[in-house]
Structure formats: structure tokens, C-alpha cells
């Protein structure tokens with residue numbers, strides 16, 4: 001007789017351990033956001049924030065302290081130079097660089113993020129930059145999975161940068177994004193499987209992608225385009241990926257410098273897709 005054996009349960013992938021970070025219920029409701037017009041006071045307030053993601057300039061020549069310079073990637077996204085009269089939703093806004101950039105280009109912006117301290121993300125940097133820039137952007141603490149046009153409205157332009165690969169159900173996220181997009185969704189994500197001819201996503205059981213165990217899936221361009229269309233967008237097109245000669249040069253460099261498999265490094269990179277309603 002067939003004996004049913006209990007399957008060993010492997011430990012599920014965990015998020016980062018909590019870091020003792022606390023944050024107020026409302027994204028802007030941090031203490032000590034007054035008197036930030038003086039550059040030295042602003043710098044001191046910035047210095048007190050333990051974790052930043054974006055490095056960008058605030059009034060008075062003061063810079064935020066993230067490891068990542070989003071300005072260097074701006075050219076990849078194809079965001080219109082002027083957004084006067086447009087509404088923008090920036091999903092996964094974190095410190096808000098793209099929110100404030102769209103506002104600078106004339107848009108009325110809503111910033112959505114979970115700002116979850118268990119993933120070492122808080123809204124404190126966003127709150128300080130928002131105050132320093134006298135921004136009118138509206139921050140809402142919401143997961144992409146809970147976006148609802150009846151509650152949050154629809155937006156001419158929706159930005160979804162650097163979030164796809166953190167999700168266990170990225171297709172559902174695209175469906176939710178479709179529901180709140182009036183014109184265009186721009187998705188930027190880590191990508192994998194560039195060599196595959198068919199639409200394909202790579203699944204990461206552990207921390208194989210960037211040594212970060214909050215990463216789950218990375219699509220190739222064909223998969224992201226197909227997923228956007230299947231989620232209800234009329235059309236989707238690749239806007240940016242590393243051009244072939246540069247991708248080959250990068251693989252050669254990573255082989256020599258780190259001994260990384262050239263197949264793996266060629267497969268991996270970032271992509272940007274525009275999906276239209």
C-alpha cells in the first residue's frame with residue numbers, strides 16, 4: 001500500500017528582520033519637520049535618518065544620503081519633459097525622488113508605498129524632502145495590491161519603478177495598476193532570462209538576485225510586455241534595456257573582475273516597459 005509521507009517543510013523565505021525602526025501612521029507625520037529652510041538645520045535633520053535610498057539635491061545645495069543616485073537613471077524611463085495638467089501616481093516612491101521630479105515637471109502627484117520598516121523602508125526621508133521642497137504631493141500608505149480606482153482614482157501616468165521583483169504575485173500587481181491607469185504605466189524592473197526566446201520569468205528561491213531575499217521574480221522583456229497586455233493594457237513596448245554591445249562588454253568585465261558566469265550576467269539587467277491603455 002502506498003504510504004503517504006509527510007513532506008519536509010523547508011523554512012519559508014523571510015523578509016529582513018525588523019530593525020527597531022518605528023514610524024508614524026501618516027507618512028508625513030514625523031517629528032521635527034519645522035524650520036528646515038536653514039540648510040544647516042536641514043542637513044542635521046537628514047543626518048538623523050538611519051536609512052535613505054535616494055541621493056538627490058534639496059534646496060540650499062543640501063543632499064539626501066541614499067546610496068542610489070536616481071538622476072543617473074532618469075533618461076531610461078521616457079517620462080515626458082512636461083507634465084502640466086497631468087496626474088501621476090508613483091508606486092513604491094520611497095524617498096520620493098521620482099515624485100518630486102514629476103511635480104517639478106508640472107504634474108499633480110500621489111506617492112504610494114508600504115513604507116514597511118520590516119523591510120527597512122520608512123517614510124521619514126520622504127517627509128523631510130517633502131517639507132524641504134514645499135511639495136504638494138499626496139503620500140498614501142498602500143500596497144500596490146490594494147490599489148482601487150474607486151478609492152484612489154485613476155492617473156494619467158503611473159510609475160512602477162523597482163517594485164515588480166519584490167512581489168510574490170507581480171501579475172496581480174499589474175492588474176491592479178491597470179485599474180488605476182488612465183493613459184500610461186511605466187514599469188522599471190530587474191530583468192533576467194534575456195537569452196530566452198519565449199516570455200520567461202526567473203524565480204529566486206532565496207537571495208540569488210543581488211543577495212536580497214526580498215526578491216522573487218525577474219521577467220525578460222517579452223514576459224513583461226506579455227504580462228502587461230494580459231493585465232488589460234492595449235499595448236506595451238520595451239522603452240529601454242542595456243544595448244547589446246554594452247551588455248556584452250559588461251558580461252566580459254564581470255567575468256574578469258568577479259568570475260561571474262557570462263551567461264548569468266548577460267541574462268540579468270534592468271528593463272523599462274511602457275504600457276498604454
Ligand SMILES: C[S@@+](CC[C@H](N)C(=O)[O-])C[C@H]1O[C@@H](n2cnc3c(N)ncnc32)[C@H](O)[C@@H]1O
Pocket residue numbers: 053070091092093094095112113114115116119121142143144145160161162163166
Ligand atoms: C527598490 S525600492 C524602489 C524605490 C523607487 N521606486 C526607485 O525606483 O528608486 C522598492 C520600493 O517599493 C516599495 N514596495 C515594496 N512592496 C510594495 C508594495 N506591495 N506596494 C507598494 N510599494 C511597495 C518599498 O517600500 C520600496 O519603497
